[in-house]
Amino acid sequence: MTARSYAEVLQFYAEQIHALDDGRVDDWAATFAQDAVFVQQAVPGRRFAQNATAERTGRTAIADALRGAIRKRADTRVTRRYWIDVVVATPADGGLRTRFYALNVETPEGGPTTVHNSTVGEDLLTEQEGRLQIRRRTIVHDAAASRGA
Template sequence: MAPPLPELPETADGRLYAEIQRFYARQVRLLGEGDVDRWALTFTEDAVFEQEAPADKVFAGNAPPVRTGRAAIAAAARGAVGERRADGRVRRYLIGMLTVRPASDGAVHTRYDAVLVQTPRGGPCELHLSTTGRDELVRHDDGWLVRHRVNSHDSVAGSHTGTEQEEHHGRSDT
């Protein structure tokens, strides 16, 4: 007889899970299409965006690894998108392995794996990087906004996949 499966942590119901999937689908499409202004609106005004990444993989390579505020997040993304457009590169963001956990304060904590695929002008598609993302989302009007994002690039020495505590950005849901 096989051992029992471990209990899974409390997760979102199907409706909430689908809402969060739609949020990410829209968000990554906006960034992939280079619509930085609309993409930035998917973050709260005071959002924090952290990247645990090699210097050349932090957006345009000249952005700080931690950006605070929608304007700073948009500025870093704008530089990266501009560089890609100038070089004729197309980038797509694929998100999967999504975990959605509601918090007692109404926020939602997510964890996902992301693969960034890039196609240079006239060239073959290539894997740009893979990363684990951990977000804290808050409801806004009829949708969601990112309040805190941590992206851990797999190529970083000592990169981790995130513990329960890290997934909740150091906060307890109880």
């Protein structure tokens, strides 16, 4: 992997996270392939949108889960920020396999910032529609991993 391609991976994640934090659902969802799979291992009550299934298949289902999460946060007046870092990228399966750490922090209006989740993520990135897209994402919450969930 070249320094340029690694920089492109970091730029991809930066743009994806800004879209997520800004609530731009369609822009965020466009970072997933049409037939992408999103798997999340979480303890009860901590799953993405809390109403979503543990495995979502397809860009539409993934976007719908985000819409539910945004509605929930808007009602509670909580700002959530996502931070992806410590990214390792290696060639695999016709694309790039990445592994990263992600922190989700929450700040209620007028309140202190706290860590909501600490997770490990793994993506399979492939070039589709002229840009990097996620074909498969697996997110494991540290609390779920320690419980064997």
